[in-house]
Amino acid sequence: MGPSAATWAILGLIALEPSSGYDVKRIIDRSIRHFWAASYGQIYPELRRLEEAGWIAGDDARRGGRARRVYSITPIGRAALQGWLAGRETRVELRDESLLRLFFADTLPLHHAVGLLAARREGYRQMLDYLVGLDDGKAVDPPFVDLVYRWGLDYCRWGIEWCDRELARLEQAG
Amino acid sequence: MGPSAATWAILGLIALEPSSGYDVKRIIDRSIRHFWAASYGQIYPELRRLEEAGWIAGDDARRGGRARRVYSITPIGRAALQGWLAGRETRVELRDESLLRLFFADTLPLHHAVGLLAARREGYRQMLDYLVGLDDGKAVDPPFVDLVYRWGLDYCRWGIEWCDRELARLEQAG
């Protein structure tokens, strides 16, 4: 039970600013969810582990009668985070049900298979809308946070264009 | 325990050609692994479930003294597969540790952060090499199998260009 990649996501966010578990979840959903999702079922237990390891320190920060525990990174935690940042493994996992359907689309009537491709395009569109929506009233991000955000936008735009090209190709052929 | 997306991947491959569990694993690793991975621990139990459901039929096809069980799709299985193909959900899950590092790279010395971006580029390169390697001595694929294969190639090439653009931008700025 050493640290997993989810550990670093959570620790990294707390390094950016002290946060509660609820905060961590909200920040993830508004910044890295499209390439690194996390649920409460991971976040709360992980926070406890991180505190036990001395990488973060919890502080009781109740607001009125409402319980609240805010965690900050410790020097040890910061050192551990730097160690991970120095790593080079580029583990990427993709699960794309739309590509899976397209892979098996040769048995389908052509207009139906074309529909799958159009649906894929629509998927990119929705992701783009979601990402563009995040930008509303957002403060100016630090350079690399912004870089990753632009990766998301660019990827969606590329995906839409790719689908358009392939749709045109199919129309021409069929 | 209804069918999951892994069910359709396995069923779809068997629909393309009758295969053993071992075959399924090999075919996955040579065609869809980059967007849909699967291990023996999924494949063999899933084959048993599919047979119990009557979607595939197993046939004893031992080669010499070596046990071997080849499965073919049944009419019921084919109908179920068509039903899934008619679906429109475009569930995409991405876990990209390299993007995660970049997201937290603002605390790093610039040359180090640039190194992360270069490492990302290298990751795309390796995936591209892997995909290009698959092409050696491969028969001509059906149109949509080929389309999905080209998606992989095009995605890697786009990713490499994206990294190059961002690297140039950083060099110009820093």
Place this chain on the structure above:
DNA sequence: TAGTGCATGTAATGCGTTACATGATTTC
């Protein structure tokens, strides 16, 4: 006063990988 958002958490379940065990056949 009803609805939304804030806040913390757990239990059950599902999905998937890793690591192992077994043994035959082919190839060098």
Place this chain on the structure above:
DNA sequence: GAAATCATGTAACGCATTACATGCACTA
């Protein structure tokens, strides 16, 4: 005869989601 490949399978584990339970505070 050693190594690689073919072939099937399971047990243990880890990772992650879903669904639920609880209750306070703010706002329309």
